Amino acid sequence: MSRAFAIVLLSLIFGMLIFGCASPSQASGNQGTTVGGNSQGTGIATDKVVLTGPVVLPEGKVGKPYEYSYCNPKPADKLGLCGGINPNNNPRGGKGPYSFYLGSGTGFPPFGLSLNLNGILSGIPTAAGERTFEVCAKDIGGDYDCESYTMTIVEDTGVAGIWELTADSLMNGPEGSFPAGCQMEQKFQLNITQNGNVIGGVATNRLTKTTGCGIWSVEIKTADKMQISGVLSAPSATFSVGNTDFIGALRSGNMTGTMATCHSPDTRCTKSGLQQLNWYAGNFTAIRAN
DSSP: OOHHHHHHHHHHHHHHHHHHTSOHHHHHTOOOOEETTEEOOOSOGGGSOBOOSOSBOOOEETTSOEEEESSBSOOSSTTSOBSSSSOOSBSBSSOSOBEEEEOSSSOOOOTTEEEOTTSEEEEOOOSOEEEEEEEEEEOTTSOEEEEEEEEEEEOOOOOOEEEEEEEEEEEOOGGGSSOTTEEEEEEEEEEEEEETTEEEEEEEEEEEEEESOGGGOSOOOOOOEEEEEEEEETTEEEEEETTEEEEEEEETTEEEEEEEOOBTTOGGGOOTTSOOOBOOEEEEEEEEOO
16 A cells, blocks of 8 residues: 555545534534523524513503503403414414413512413502513413513602593482482593692583483583692592582592582572572592593
């Protein structure tokens, strides 16, 4: 055997040893992917579950209902599925439907809020402060992705904003003005401003229904805007809308209380074509609309 032939043969043997021992994955360069801290070694990133969204969630208020959906499109309700037949924008990848749970790596949501299985975070916050917590999304195959989110809850210090108020009243009109047992339901949209402890604004009144009031037992709608004025002494408010006085308490984003005005012989009770009235007392509930 010549020296040159021996060198060539040794080179071939050495090359087979080097390249023949490489695994198929090493030869192709596919090392798998890691998404959101979850490494399960798949070569196609789009097959992984990916949970995104803002790392800072919209701000919430103490006592005010809050809702945020990690699932996009948002499920119809708490029983609706996240993903499935239709494409999902968030989470994406994997195979829906997706389920959600709180991760064990970081914190917990603000008190009063809970995470539903379909990704809806909802409830009524009970304390102010900032929280950072981890949320995970998992597909039906068990693949998952976890991300951390921060949320701030602030104190709800006043009544400024839009309120929807429903008032039920009993009208006691003398001299046949209104029969005994005449009842009225009113709807108000209150646009309230606040300056210190003084509240003001305008209200749009809808007299939606009367019962047992004779000729007044019809559905009446008015578009008149009346001025609101009053004082706030948290957690209660005393205010007037037109000639009606409202006294109530602020609880969990609602106002509840009583209403009364037009005690004869107050001249405000004199209406065109009506006798002086001794009316009315009733209850009201107002819920924030924003």
